[in-house]
Amino acid sequence: MRTHARLAALAVTCAVAAAAAHAEITIGVTLGTTGPGSSLGIPYKNAFQLVPKTLGGEPVRYIILDDESKPDNAAKNARKFVTEDKVDAIMGSNGVPSAVAMTQVAAESATPMVSLTPVPPLAPERNRWTFVVPQPTQLMMSAVAQHMKARGVKTVGFIGFSDTWGDLVYNAVNALSASNGYKLVTNERFGRADPSVTGQVLKITAAAPDAVVVGGSGSPAATPQIALRERGYKGPIYHNHGTVNRPFIQTGKKSAEGAIAPTGALIVAEELPESFPTRAVSLDFVKRYEAAFGAGSRNAFAGYSWDGVALLDAAAKVALKKAKPGTPAFRAALRDALENVKDVIGTHGVYNMSPANHNGLDERARVLVQVVNGEWRLLK
Amino acid sequence: MSADIVLWLVQDGITTGAIYALLALALLLVFAVTRIIFVPQGEFVSYAALSLGMLQTGQTPGTVWVLIAGGAIVAVLEGASALARREPARLARILAVYVAGPLAIAALARWGAAHALGLWAQMAIVAALVVPLGPLLYRIAYRPLADASVLVLFIVSMAAHYVLSGLGLVIFGGEGLRTNPISEARFDVGVLKIGAQSVWVAGASLVCMIALWLFFEHTLVGKALRATAINRVGARLAGIPAGLTGSIAFVLAAAIGAASGVLISPIATIYYDSGLMISLKGFVGAILGGMASYPLAALGALGVGLIESFSSFWASALKETIVFTLIIPVLLWRSLASRHPAVEDEEE
DSSP: OHHHHHHHHHHHHHHHHHHOOOOEEEEEEOOOOOTHHHHHHHHHGGGGTSSEEEETTTEEEEEEEOOTOEEEEEHHHHHHHTSSSSSSSEEEEESSHHHHHHHHHHHHHHHOEEEOOOOOOHHHHHHEEEEESSSOHHHHHHHHHHHHHHHHEEEEEEEESSSSHHHHHHHHHHHTTTTTTTTEEEEEOOOOSOOHHHHHHHHHHOOOSEEEEEOOTGGGGGHHHHHHHHTOOOEEEEOOOGGSSSSHHHHHHGGTOOOOOOOOOOGGGGGGGOOTTTTHHHHHHHHHHHHHHTTOOOHHHHHHHHHHHHHHHHHHHHHHHOOOTTSSSHHHHHHHHHOOSEEEOOSSSSOBBTTEEEEEEEEOGGGEEEEEEEEEEOOO | HHHHHHHHHHHHHHHHHHHHHHHHHHHHHHHHHOOOOTTTHHHHHHHHHHHHHHHHTTOTTTTHHHHHHHHHHHHHHHHHHHHHOTTTTHHHHHHHHIIIIHHHOOOOOOOOHHTTTOOOHHHHHHHHHTTTHHHHHHIIIGGGTTTOHHHHHHHHHHHHHHHHHHHHHHHOOOOOOOOSSSSEEEEEEETTEEHHHHHHHHHHHHHHHHHHHHHHOOOOHHHHHHHHHHHHHHHHHHHHHHHHHHHHHHHHHHHHHHHHHHHHHSSSOTTTHHHHHHHHHHHHHHHHTTOOHHHHHHHHHHHHHHHHHHHHHHGGGGHHHHHHHHHHHHHHHHHHOOOSSSSSGGEE
């Protein structure tokens, strides 16, 4: 018994001493590294092996927990971070519902949150503490809309998933239609695992639009791509940033050639012009990521983790002048600083936040890529 | 809606309907012989399609691990029962069948992945990988409960479905695959351009159905299966072992699933979880056919394919709703038209 008590006393002393010696910054990260979102969660997590050991010059500790891609677990992890670990900021998660669940905890505990997925419009109190790293869907699709305008496209056929993602892409393309002078003529839907989309594609080819926009992602987005080409559709086929991966090309094979999609700059870092603002950061990150996780392993998701850390780094520099990490005053200062970051260069784009804009990305945060000879290449 | 669009839709409906018909037959077969509503039937389709896809990209299909693990579990179960009955002599045979067998097939698959084999050889390897999963699953999940009620067996089916599709996510990953077609030729028939693969699907389905019919009508094993389907107790009294007929039904179901998967994979992207939807559509077909007659089930499934094809043209967002709503009027009509026997599982 006595030894136990002694050990406990020793442990407590050590912990107190450690806390006193290092005024380190603590960041709580929750990601769905298992469960249905794991194919995104794992690259998000991988990036944390590459991030610097300091934030704003101060040592940092990342606590990374798995939320199994479940919103209630993400909220539980976030609550553990703010109550037990007294973190200075929370980050996560890789599913929209999980991230939304976390914003509640962030607002209640007055802890800044760096969301690694896009979130739908939030209530003012939650929005106050939440900062979003990825590009909004409409920003991404505006690259497609402008490209169609430049090509003189007047009618556009749409086919997308019969779920929220299909709706999001449709709404973005629809909202951009008036300003870019085209009209949507079909709104067809298909299931992710549908064996055939012949009916939908026949309807589109019967309407004979100048271009087709696909609201899918990954390999399922190849299903309409293949069916359209098999039915002899010759017009351009546009996708969205969810489709820019290798399985899309592996599934679409020859039919995937010529498909166009918007994406973050890091996917084609080598091909960016010298003057591109994120070129150096994107290229450096891609090289280090592929050195650690294999050639061709680059992906947008790891880049979001990196950019979230870059935002915190810039904000911590400012906040450290006002308060000590681990205090409510530091969290408030960190939030204020995040809201005012200027020209933070990430792997995806350049961030300029303001009270009205908690994302801060602009048109420099997306490029168009095209499938050429079985690879995604920068569309010049 | 012009005539050529109708033709296109009919052609598309027949192609997917043929696959649904094969699965409807397998579901009906398993249900008739063992009273199991075999939800995991679709997993054989996705396992076969994705295994073939992995072989074609030069990877060893993850299916080998499921096969080896399944074999090992059965070896333990059988070994324990052999020891309990004091028949240690059976152990050698058990090890040969359930441990050495899967390992040999795994070695074959590994070798096949390393060499660029022809399509038919790859299909044979896939069959060797997937078909044994049927009887293994029966031995592990269903045989200990063979006399349970239909409802209990259905719940076991749900569990088996979740286990198999979860394993599918681990071994195949979340993204889908398409395999190389048997032939890339296209035939111009009037306004239609019919892909050779669609012809293969329809033709092979027909051949499978005829083969099944011959099997049931003209072989002793087939007749034993039919006898079990008609009257389980009577068949057992006549000396037909219930466990054996169950195993055979599962071999057939897995073989039909594997054939469907291999046939459909060049024209449809298959994911680890595609199986459930495909087998549910087959199930709707079997229900349309009254869950009793093979030709009616096949026709019902073909109808499902056609309705699906047309509803994807008219109202793509409501496609699944339309297909699954079909069951309601059919069930209503059947429950009104047929005399209501008391809950049938209590008969034994």
